[in-house]
Amino acid sequence: MITENLLAYVRLVNKSWKSGKSIKSKFLDYISNPRAKIYNRFYFSECSEGDKVLSGLFNKMLINPSLENIELSVLTLDSIYHTRLDNPFKTSHAIFELNQRIDFFSMIRDSGYDRRTIIEYITSINKRFDNNEKYIYSFATKFCSFISPNRFPIYDQYSSTLLYEYLKKLNCNICNQPLCRSKMGDYSYYISAYDCFIAHYRLEKFSYKEIDRFLWSYGKIIENSVMYEDEEIVFSSVSYIPIEKCNSLKVKLDIHLFAEGKTCDELLSDKLLGHGTNPPFVVKPLIKANGQTIYIKYYETTTIGSFNEMLFQSVWGNIWKDVLPNLIIYYYVDGIRAEIRDNDISLSQLLNKYLDREKSGHIKVSFYVSEDAGQIDDDGKLQYFIRSHEAGKHNIPHVHVNVSGNKYEEPLSIINGEPLVKKPKLPRKYLKQAKKHILENQNKYMLAWNTQSDGLEIDINNTII
Numbered sequence: 001m002i003t004e005n006l007l008a009y010v011r012l013v014n015k016s017w018k019s020g021k022s023i024k025s026k027f028l029d030y031i032s033n034p035r036a037k038i039y040n041r042f043y044f045s046e047c048s049e050g051d052k053v054l055s056g057l058f059n060k061m062l063i064n065p066s067l068e069n070i071e072l073s074v075l076t077l078d079s080i081y082h083t084r085l086d087n088p089f090k091t092s093h094a095i096f097e098l099n100q101r102i103d104f105f106s107m108i109r110d111s112g113y114d115r116r117t118i119i120e121y122i123t124s125i126n127k128r129f130d131n132n133e134k135y136i137y138s139f140a141t142k143f144c145s146f147i148s149p150n151r152f153p154i155y156d157q158y159s160s161t162l163l164y165e166y167l168k169k170l171n172c173n174i175c176n177q178p179l180c181r182s183k184m185g186d187y188s189y190y191i192s193a194y195d196c197f198i199a200h201y202r203l204e205k206f207s208y209k210e211i212d213r214f215l216w217s218y219g220k221i222i223e224n225s226v227m228y229e230d231e232e233i234v235f236s237s238v239s240y241i242p243i244e245k246c247n248s249l250k251v252k253l254d255i256h257l258f259a260e261g262k263t264c265d266e267l268l269s270d271k272l273l274g275h276g277t278n279p280p281f282v283v284k285p286l287i288k289a290n291g292q293t294i295y296i297k298y299y300e301t302t303t304i305g306s307f308n309e310m311l312f313q314s315v316w317g318n319i320w321k322d323v324l325p326n327l328i329i330y331y332y333v334d335g336i337r338a339e340i341r342d343n344d345i346s347l348s349q350l351l352n353k354y355l356d357r358e359k360s361g362h363i364k365v366s367f368y369v370s371e372d373a374g375q376i377d378d379d380g381k382l383q384y385f386i387r388s389h390e391a392g393k394h395n396i397p398h399v400h401v402n403v404s405g406n407k408y409e410e411p412l413s414i415i416n417g418e419p420l421v422k423k424p425k426l427p428r429k430y431l432k433q434a435k436k437h438i439l440e441n442q443n444k445y446m447l448a449w450n451t452q453s454d455g456l457e458i459d460i461n462n463t464i465i
Contacts, residue, residue, distance in 0.1 A: 006201045006203065010203060010211065010214045013214040014213055016044050019044075021043070053076065054076055058146040060073075062147065070095055070096045077139070078139065083138055083139035087126075097344075102349060108144050108151075109147060116243065117243065137185065137237075141155040145212070149209040150208060153191060153194045154209075161235045167179050174193050183238075186241040222235075247298055247299070249296050249351070250361055251295070251363055251364075252292075252365070253291065253293070253315070253365060255367050256366060257286075268283070268290060285315050285316050286315065286369060296310050304345050327367060327369055331365055331366075332364040333355065376445075379434070385401075386399060386400070398412055398420055398449075403426065414445045415442075416435075417438040418435065
């Protein structure tokens with residue numbers, strides 16, 4: 001390995017890179033040995049032109065971070081630097097949404113944000129779509145490097161392997177621990193190794209980008225050698241190590257039932273279990289959970305979607321998925337109840353910016369569970385509803401019909417389509433339209449009545465002739 005005059009060789013590589021000329025033979029002679037079969041000319045014209053194109057595209061993207069500009073930057077970076085993205089368009093769209101949500105490009109350039117956390121945002125993008133996807137570690141560092149070259153050294157198989165080889169000869173400790181090759185997959189560890197290499201060889205006058213060029217160029221030369229100094233160097237990538245810092249969050253649960261557009265918390269009673277749409281196995285755990293404070297463990301990579309799942313499991317256990325169709329979850333933001341619909345947003349980001357827990361020590365979460373079957377069909381201006389609270393009212397199987405924009409509803413029999421009251425408020429033309437529609441859909445409506453209403457159940461086969 002090069003252990004002398006490293007300043008001169010880094011300067012030589014960057015000068016050759018910028019000019020697009022080959023490296024002088026003296027450099028090649030110095031690193032080679034008689035048994036090394038090595039290329040005697042190494043050109044930078046293609047590499048330097050590629051960097052110029054990418055710099056122009058990234059500058060344009062930062063000025064106008066449109067989806068089109070992000071896609072162009074991502075596709076070009078993937079092509080020139082061979083980052084091997086499985087789906088660059090999906091990655092581009094995720095970065096676009098991320099930047100819209102949290103002004104991500106400004107975070108990359110802001111020295112106040114932790115670099116590993118920023119890399120984690122991009123690295124884990126594909127994992128959010130499919131857990132079997134790979135972490136896009138190398139791409140993430142290269143993407144950030146072209147936005148902020150003085151903050152983000154590039155990770156690839158050449159830089160990480162050579163850094164390890166250099167530091168191994170120096171018997172360096174990184175982060176107060178013995179040097180470990182696999183830990184290069186931790187970006188914080190990788191930066192520490194990089195900075196240790198810079199400090200030992202007095203390379204502070206060079207930017208990360210310039211040292212990246214040297215390590216990549218030197219690595220390519222060695223890779224094309226049969227042997228170097230009687231020791232073969234194997235260039236390989238290490239597995240990315242995701243952020244797994246565990247935190248505990250105190251959550252206060254506030255449970256409500258609602259039906260027909262209003263709350264009906266009186267149903268949170270053992271006496272009324274199963275009164276509405278939901279069976280006892282859904283409502284009973286709510287009675288126990290209401291007003292309770294629970295502790296949920298989360299990580300820096302936890303999204304609001306995965307956090308919601310942990311909340312559901314804490315209340316319903318393994319059957320939580322059966323509850324979702326009738327469940328709405330709200331968080332409280334400055335005392336205002338809010339529904340968070342983006343399941344991919346970072347929980348940590350929400351906690352830091354919106355979900356204030358400093359005064360109370362906890363966050364408040366409300367579960368609103370529907371006890372109302374609600375609308376099941378529509379026919380032009382007419383909407384059809386099965387109400388859940390029918391016991392003691394109309395035990396004849398029926399459906400409520402409402403004209404769009406009107407407040408009143410008309411209960412019509414599912415058996416014959418006729419009104420259940422003597423003086424219906426629904427205009428004659430709508431009564432005729434509704435009767436025809438109900439008779440055409442008797443089986444569907446009778447099944448809805450038997451499964452969603454608390455009225456008497458009717459045998460479909462014996463009723464519908």
